[in-house]
Amino acid sequence: MKEQGNAEGSTEEKPEGHQPSWSTRVAQWWQRAWSYSGHERHTVLLIAKSALAATLSWFVAYDLMHAKSPAFAPFSAVLTMQATVYRSLVQSLRYVGAVVVGVAVQAALGLSAGPTLATFALVAVITLAVGRWAPLGSQGTQVSTAAFFAFSTYVSTSTNDTRLEQLQQIVLLVLVGCAIGAAVHILVVPPMRYRNAEYGIRSLAHTLRDLLGDMAPVLREGAPDEDSTAQWRRRADRTDTLISGARSSLRTAEESIHFNPRSRLPGHRGHTSFQGYAVVLEALVRTLYQMASLTRSLDRWHGEESGYEYLPFLRSYAGFLDALGKCAAVLADLDESRLPSQAKELCRLADEAQQQRQALAEEAVARGLPLTDPSQPYGELVVEATRLMEECNNCCDALRSWAED
Incomplete structure (x- = not known):
């Protein structure tokens, strides 16, 4: 039966709102256990x-x-x-x-x-x-x-x-x-937790997708205010717990096949290595670290200087973040049974993101933005975009290689 759910130890934030009753929560819990x-x-x-x-x-x-x-x-x-x-x-x-x-x-x-x-x-x-x-x-x-x-x-x-x-x-x-x-x-039903590795990747990808999805619309409207950049920075800096949980889930998945008779059954025989999961997971971790660096760069600047037409550049940057968000959405729905098609889709979206990155770099040059001035953020933002694109390509290559194995 197909496994679903979140990785153990994941700490995704839940939206506030109406809280179900105790009996409803218990019924939902048992429904998930049965389903x-x-x-x-x-x-x-x-x-x-x-x-x-x-x-x-x-x-x-x-x-x-x-x-x-x-x-x-x-x-x-x-x-x-x-x-x-x-x-x-x-x-x-x-x-x-x-x-x-x-x-x-x-x-x-x-x-x-x-x-x-x-x-x-x-x-x-x-x-x-x-x-x-x-x-x-x-x-x-x-x-x-x-x-x-x-x-x-x-x-x-x-x-x-x-x-x-x-x-x-x-x-x-x-x-x-x-x-x-x-x-x-x-x-008696020896535990097989190989899907935990999948859940760990999903939890990180969800976090990345949500952060990118919140940043892009604001940048499209112009320079973000201090409250927005401070919030993005806090969210990016709080990913250490999720990263630790995802790595722990991967270790649990790797352990689950050792001395386990179920690992020899037809439905589980292919799960003898988790190298593909590990490569994708670490690429996502590096991407989140780059996002933390990007949010720090934005938090130090709020478009207050004059003399530069930076709004078109920010709109191009928003387009690049939107493209990255689509890549993260593929990983947020990672399913080993659909790996070949997902790898193909991720690489297609990565190519689109690369085009967006090139567009924003060209936009910065066309507008005459001071890319080499360390007191201005533009050069740093272009470098951050290049690094984020490198990690996106790493994810694409890892997923494609994994699907071909």
């Missing part, structure tokens, strides 16, 4: 699979193993449920390693020094320090957590043999929970 594969459906599946893995782990730990601390198993099973199978396996290994280290430290100090307050303090210091070890990543805190639970189990028993047996059982329960969680994650 197509997107963030909502991923959330439902993750919750359902986590509940299944936790239930199976509890059954094994409590009913079959008769463990005294059965909660370790379902807790471990739920912890393995990550956005991708690859990430789940990596986090599971780190978690098991953290638990083993924590329990081992507690066992060594407990057997040698006894279950005293001083021993607990020493366990805390050592495990908290070990937990900062970089290879453990986000699971580093589990070293001290496991040690504290192990210490609690240790002091509740009377003999060393029983204590060792209980500590071993904690490690075994963690292994059981992780194994069940990983098995459920892999065998």
